[in-house]
Amino acid sequence: MIAVAVNGYGTIGKRVADAVSLQDDMKIVGVVKTRPTFEARRAIEQGYPLFVNCAENMPAFTDAGLKVEGTLDDLLKLADIVIDCTPGKVGIQNKPIYKSAGVKAIFQGGEKSGTGDVSFNAMGNYADSIGKDFVRVVSCNTTGLCRTLSAIDKKLGVKKARVTLIRRGPDPGNSKKGPVNAIVPNPPTVPSHHGPDVNTIFPDMKIMTSAVIVPTTLMHLHTVCVELNKNASVDDVKEIFSNTPRVILVKASEGLTSTAEVMELARDMGRTRSDLNEIAVWDESINVVDGELFYIQAVHQESDVVPENIDCIRAMMNTVTDAKESVRKTDDALGLKKWW
Numbered sequence: 001m002i003a004v005a006v007n008g009y010g011t012i013g014k015r016v017a018d019a020v021s022l023q024d025d026m027k028i029v030g031v032v033k034t035r036p037t038f039e040a041r042r043a044i045e046q047g048y049p050l051f052v053n054c055a056e057n058m059p060a061f062t063d064a065g066l067k068v069e070g071t072l073d074d075l076l077k078l079a080d081i082v083i084d085c086t087p088g089k090v091g092i093q094n095k096p097i098y099k100s101a102g103v104k105a106i107f108q109g110g111e112k113s114g115t116g117d118v119s120f121n122a123m124g125n126y127a128d129s130i131g132k133d134f135v136r137v138v139s140c141n142t143t144g145l146c147r148t149l150s151a152i153d154k155k156l157g158v159k160k161a162r163v164t165l166i167r168r169g170p171d172p173g174n175s176k177k178g179p180v181n182a183i184v185p186n187p188p189t190v191p192s193h194h195g196p197d198v199n200t201i202f203p204d205m206k207i208m209t210s211a212v213i214v215p216t217t218l219m220h221l222h223t224v225c226v227e228l229n230k231n232a233s234v235d236d237v238k239e240i241f242s243n244t245p246r247v248i249l250v251k252a253s254e255g256l257t258s259t260a261e262v263m264e265l266a267r268d269m270g271r272t273r274s275d276l277n278e279i280a281v282w283d284e285s286i287n288v289v290d291g292e293l294f295y296i297q298a299v300h301q302e303s304d305v306v307p308e309n310i311d312c313i314r315a316m317m318n319t320v321t322d323a324k325e326s327v328r329k330t331d332d333a334l335g336l337k338k339w340w
């Protein structure tokens with residue numbers, strides 16, 4: 001059993017902890033909070049040993065009546081690997097702590113790419129992370145792009161991709177961030193950071209990205225244009241996506257006309273927290289004109305990176321060397337689309 005610690009028990013951290021618990025080859029040895037919030041209480045209720053990031057914060061937990069097992073340093077003694085899910089730019093500050101404790105660490109997409117020895121996408125470059133000590137799982141948007149573009153690239157060849165990303169404002173559980181009534185070019189520069197981030201997984205892929213943030217919390221949406229190396233029909237592309245792990249086709253003709261209905265589908269599927277770990281590509285949006293492929297996809301930002309973190313653990317611990325084998329194992333345990 002791989003002993004896994006989660007440092008940063010928020011949107012991503014709590015989902016990763018639950019996903020680890022569903023696997024038969026790894027277990028949670030503890031999760032770390034800085035404050036005695038409802039999430040700390042829920043962690044204990046779910047049976048996760050609760051730790052505090054530093055001794056100074058311990059009394060607040062005791063005052064709140066929450067049982068704490070120790071500090072981050074204590075937890076690292078129990079762990080083979082730590083999943084750092086702290087807010088962006090905090091992970092890099094934690095890296096020396098993990099290093100001196102001799103514990104492998106996975107960082108998230110809010111960290112700069114150099115934070116890990118390599119960046120990770122399961123079906124993109126699994127092998128690069130085998131046995132590594134520090135790896136960064138790319139962001140939700142980059143994961144979404146890597147999933148569909150790598151599938152197209154393998155079968156048809158991507159000559160060049162151009163993507164517009166329409167990004168959600170905050171996550172649904174965040175009442176502080178906006179925008180409330182604006183469309184914000186973010187970043188205002190072109191390319192946005194997403195294209196270069198895809199290149200941390202596929203260094204040779206030609207890709208241009210630009211991004212705006214809009215007042216919605218549910219999902220991101222990407223409009224994708226790809227110049228292809230090989231001729232393909234719309235049906236060829238649909239078949240590729242149907243056979244691609246963690247990608248699903250959704251039909252507007254069946255009422256899935258927006259991100260709202262796609263999230264409703266996830267709720268109807270009984271997914272925990274209404275998560276949709278898969279990237280949803282609109283069936284009707286797929287078109288090929290003069291050798292150029294077009295499609296529109298939705299990304300559930302809170303959950304698409306979760307299965308990637310699980311695969312990344314197996315790669316870094318060198319317990320499964322074949323990407324497909326790990327992806328199948330993860331997807332089976334999480335109850336995702338059967339693609340095998």
Ligand SMILES: NC(=O)c1ccc[n+]([C@@H]2O[C@H](COP(=O)([O-])OP(=O)(O)OC[C@H]3O[C@@H](n4cnc5c(N)ncnc54)[C@H](OP(=O)(O)O)[C@@H]3O)[C@@H](O)[C@H]2O)c1
Nearest residue numbers: 008010011012033034035053085086087088108110140301
């Ligand atoms: N949310 C997304 O859509 C998304 C998608 C993909 C990747 N990511 C990336 O995943 C990472 C985490 O993002 P998130 O959305 O999960 O953030 P989040 O919801 O804000 O959760 C992070 C948690 O870390 C805790 N924290 C803060 N400082 C800490 C510290 N020094 N040590 C330990 N815990 C600390 C906070 O809880 P307490 O202070 O209350 O303990 C907070 O709840 C970021 O790199 C982000 O860019 C986010």
